[in-house]
Amino acid sequence: MRVLIVDDERAIGKLIETSLKNRGIDAKWIDNAEEILKYMEEFKPNLVLLDINMPGKSGFDALKEIRDAGYNTPVIIISVLSQDFNIERAFQLGAVDYLTKPFSLNYLIHKIERMLQ
Numbered sequence: 001m002r003v004l005i006v007d008d009e010r011a012i013g014k015l016i017e018t019s020l021k022n023r024g025i026d027a028k029w030i031d032n033a034e035e036i037l038k039y040m041e042e043f044k045p046n047l048v049l050l051d052i053n054m055p056g057k058s059g060f061d062a063l064k065e066i067r068d069a070g071y072n073t074p075v076i077i078i079s080v081l082s083q084d085f086n087i088e089r090a091f092q093l094g095a096v097d098y099l100t101k102p103f104s105l106n107y108l109i110h111k112i113e114r115m116l117q
Contacts, residue, residue: 001116004045005029006036006062007078008054012101016049019109025116033062040071047115049108050095052079052086063093074115078103 003020005027007013013029020027028043034056039045048066052059063075074096079086082100090098096115099108 001047002026002028002043002045003047003049003112003116004039004043005049006031006033006039006054006059007049007051008032009051012078015105016108019105020112023109023113025112033057033059036062036065037069040066040069040073045073047112048073048075049078049112050075052077052081052090060089060093063090063095067094076111076115078108 003025005013005016008031010031013031017027017029030039032054050059050062059077066073066075075094076097076099077090077095078099078101080101087098
Protein backbone atom coordinates (compact mmCIF):
# COMPACT_ATOMS: atom_id res chain seq x y z
CA MET A 1 0.00 0.00 0.00
CA ARG A 2 1.18 3.51 -0.84
CA VAL A 3 0.42 6.84 0.79
CA LEU A 4 1.38 10.18 -0.76
CA ILE A 5 1.79 12.99 1.78
CA VAL A 6 1.60 16.53 0.37
CA ASP A 7 2.45 19.14 3.01
CA ASP A 8 4.80 22.11 2.93
CA GLU A 9 5.65 21.64 6.62
CA ARG A 10 8.72 19.39 6.57
CA ALA A 11 8.39 18.33 10.22
CA ILE A 12 4.84 17.10 9.71
CA GLY A 13 5.47 15.49 6.34
CA LYS A 14 8.58 13.60 7.45
CA LEU A 15 6.97 12.53 10.74
CA ILE A 16 3.97 11.02 8.96
CA GLU A 17 6.17 9.47 6.26
CA THR A 18 8.51 7.85 8.81
CA SER A 19 5.64 6.66 11.01
CA LEU A 20 3.92 4.99 8.05
CA LYS A 21 7.15 3.39 6.82
CA ASN A 22 7.76 2.02 10.33
CA ARG A 23 4.38 0.28 10.03
CA GLY A 24 5.24 -1.27 6.67
CA ILE A 25 3.34 1.23 4.53
CA ASP A 26 5.14 2.67 1.50
CA ALA A 27 4.93 6.43 2.03
CA LYS A 28 6.29 9.41 0.10
CA TRP A 29 6.32 13.00 1.30
CA ILE A 30 6.45 15.95 -1.10
CA ASP A 31 6.49 19.58 0.01
CA ASN A 32 4.23 21.11 -2.65
CA ALA A 33 1.41 20.23 -5.01
CA GLU A 34 2.90 21.70 -8.18
CA GLU A 35 3.50 18.27 -9.76
CA ILE A 36 0.70 16.35 -8.07
CA LEU A 37 -0.33 14.50 -11.25
CA LYS A 38 3.26 13.40 -11.87
CA TYR A 39 3.36 11.81 -8.42
CA MET A 40 -0.10 10.28 -8.85
CA GLU A 41 1.11 8.62 -12.05
CA GLU A 42 4.59 7.58 -10.88
CA PHE A 43 3.94 6.63 -7.24
CA LYS A 44 0.37 5.34 -7.74
CA PRO A 45 -0.80 6.02 -4.18
CA ASN A 46 -3.72 4.18 -2.61
CA LEU A 47 -4.35 7.22 -0.41
CA VAL A 48 -3.34 10.90 -0.45
CA LEU A 49 -2.90 13.16 2.58
CA LEU A 50 -3.19 16.72 1.34
CA ASP A 51 -2.61 20.04 3.09
CA ILE A 52 -4.61 23.06 1.88
CA ASN A 53 -2.35 26.05 2.55
CA MET A 54 0.85 25.63 0.56
CA PRO A 55 2.95 27.97 -1.53
CA GLY A 56 1.99 27.84 -5.18
CA LYS A 57 -0.82 25.39 -5.86
CA SER A 58 -3.25 25.01 -2.95
CA GLY A 59 -4.54 21.69 -1.74
CA PHE A 60 -7.97 22.60 -3.11
CA ASP A 61 -6.46 23.16 -6.56
CA ALA A 62 -4.53 19.89 -6.30
CA LEU A 63 -7.63 17.95 -5.22
CA LYS A 64 -9.60 19.36 -8.15
CA GLU A 65 -6.74 18.46 -10.50
CA ILE A 66 -6.63 14.89 -9.13
CA ARG A 67 -10.38 14.44 -9.65
CA ASP A 68 -10.40 16.14 -13.07
CA ALA A 69 -7.66 13.73 -14.19
CA GLY A 70 -9.93 10.83 -13.31
CA TYR A 71 -8.21 9.56 -10.16
CA ASN A 72 -10.62 8.14 -7.59
CA THR A 73 -7.88 7.75 -4.99
CA PRO A 74 -9.16 8.61 -1.49
CA VAL A 75 -7.89 12.01 -0.31
CA ILE A 76 -7.76 13.08 3.33
CA ILE A 77 -7.33 16.82 3.87
CA ILE A 78 -5.04 17.78 6.76
CA SER A 79 -5.16 21.48 7.52
CA VAL A 80 -5.03 24.18 10.19
CA LEU A 81 -8.09 25.70 8.50
CA SER A 82 -11.14 24.64 10.49
CA GLN A 83 -13.82 26.94 9.07
CA ASP A 84 -16.96 25.15 7.91
CA PHE A 85 -16.71 26.58 4.38
CA ASN A 86 -13.23 25.04 3.93
CA ILE A 87 -14.42 21.68 5.19
CA GLU A 88 -17.50 21.85 2.97
CA ARG A 89 -15.41 22.80 -0.07
CA ALA A 90 -13.03 19.88 0.54
CA PHE A 91 -15.92 17.40 0.53
CA GLN A 92 -17.49 19.04 -2.53
CA LEU A 93 -14.19 18.55 -4.37
CA GLY A 94 -14.10 14.86 -3.41
CA ALA A 95 -12.16 14.54 -0.16
CA VAL A 96 -13.11 11.52 1.95
CA ASP A 97 -12.10 13.07 5.28
CA TYR A 98 -10.86 16.31 6.81
CA LEU A 99 -8.53 16.47 9.83
CA THR A 100 -7.69 19.73 11.54
CA LYS A 101 -4.10 20.30 12.70
CA PRO A 102 -2.89 19.64 15.25
CA PHE A 103 -4.15 16.07 15.28
CA SER A 104 -3.07 12.94 17.07
CA LEU A 105 -0.48 11.05 15.01
CA ASN A 106 -1.79 7.76 16.40
CA TYR A 107 -5.33 8.69 15.33
CA LEU A 108 -4.13 9.56 11.81
CA ILE A 109 -2.12 6.33 11.46
CA HIS A 110 -5.09 4.28 12.70
CA LYS A 111 -7.40 6.06 10.22
CA ILE A 112 -4.94 5.44 7.36
CA GLU A 113 -4.54 1.76 8.21
CA ARG A 114 -8.32 1.29 8.32
CA MET A 115 -8.75 3.04 4.96
CA LEU A 116 -6.06 0.89 3.34
CA GLN A 117 -7.65 -2.40 4.48
